[in-house]
Amino acid sequence: MCIDCGCAEPFHKHDHEDNHSPRKIQVGEDLLAKNNRLAAANRARFAAEQLFVLNLVSSPGSGKTSILERTLTDLKSRLAFAVLEGDQQTDNDANRIAATGVPVKQINTGAGCHLDAHMVGHGVDLFDLGATDVLMIENVGNLVCPASFDLGEAHKVAVLSVTEGEDKPLKYPLMFQAADLMLINKIDLLPYLRFDLAQCKAFARQVNPAIKIIELSCYSGEGMEQWYDWLQQGVNQKRET
Ligand SMILES: Nc1nc2c(ncn2[C@@H]2O[C@H](COP(=O)(O)OP(=O)(O)OP(=O)(O)O)[C@@H](O)[C@H]2O)c(=O)[nH]1
Numbered sequence: 001m002c003i004d005c006g007c008a009e010p011f012h013k014h015d016h017e018d019n020h021s022p023r024k025i026q027v028g029e030d031l032l033a034k035n036n037r038l039a040a041a042n043r044a045r046f047a048a049e050q051l052f053v054l055n056l057v058s059s060p061g062s063g064k065t066s067i068l069e070r071t072l073t074d075l076k077s078r079l080a081f082a083v084l085e086g087d088q089q090t091d092n093d094a095n096r097i098a099a100t101g102v103p104v105k106q107i108n109t110g111a112g113c114h115l116d117a118h119m120v121g122h123g124v125d126l127f128d129l130g131a132t133d134v135l136m137i138e139n140v141g142n143l144v145c146p147a148s149f150d151l152g153e154a155h156k157v158a159v160l161s162v163t164e165g166e167d168k169p170l171k172y173p174l175m176f177q178a179a180d181l182m183l184i185n186k187i188d189l190l191p192y193l194r195f196d197l198a199q200c201k202a203f204a205r206q207v208n209p210a211i212k213i214i215e216l217s218c219y220s221g222e223g224m225e226q227w228y229d230w231l232q233q234g235v236n237q238k239r240e241t
């Protein structure tokens with residue numbers, strides 16, 4: 001479902017002359033207000049369970065599931081994870097996560113372009129949250145809509161792969177403003193591409209001066225330790241609250 005129109009129809013035609021009508025603005029506000037209320041309830045529930053919750057957002061194919069597969073495999077002996085997988089269709093990603101032995105639930109959004117707080121609130125019912133340290137939510141691959149929907153997470157983590165071009169933070173600023181951490185993935189491919197890493201980081205900081213940035217490759221393993229340190233720090237802070 002798109003926040004601009006609130007419609008769930010994939011090929012629905014919009015009357016663009018109506019774009020600025022009061023009725024249309026009201027729908028968007030109601031939709032976000034309702035989502036924000038449910039996200040606050042999720043956040044309170046996660047806090048009560050001392051659960052560290054991350055919302056992984058990116059364009060399709062940047063490597064969200066690959067990063068999760070490697071992270072879970074490397075860290076599952078010291079942290080208890082659960083994963084919510086969001087995709088329009090298929091349970092491909094949930095099957096990949098299940099192969100690591102970590103509890104996972106797939107949410108299919110159909111025509112919807114993002115997860116919302118209602119889906120997440122029901123999705124986690126399957127898990128034993130009291131026995132979980134980290135909930136990873138992989139959002140639908142989309143650099144636009146997931147930026148506007150709070151799920152109750154501690155942080156949005158934006159994944160950008162080096163094959164996408166260094167200008168993406170400027171072209172999709174809402175996503176990089178909403179994120180606290182940017183993972184620049186697939187750096188093993190840098191020798192084969194024209195991708196200006198320094199420029200990419202400068203663009204991200206231009207739209208969000210506070211954003212933390214980690215460069216990594218889940219193929220070569222480079223940078224993964226930095227990501228694990230950041231993750232562990234978040235878990236430690238959550239346990240102290
Ligand atoms: N070279 C290289 N390829 C990678 C890396 N990480 C992921 N890939 C490849 O990138 C492709 C997409 O990876 P996924 O993990 O499925 O990406 P995703 O973001 O989960 O994709 P969606 O769920 O469809 O949005 C796969 O072919 C991966 O093998 C990496 O660090 N280096």
Ligand SMILES: [Mg+2]
Nearest residue numbers: 064065093138
């Ligand atoms: Mg995926």
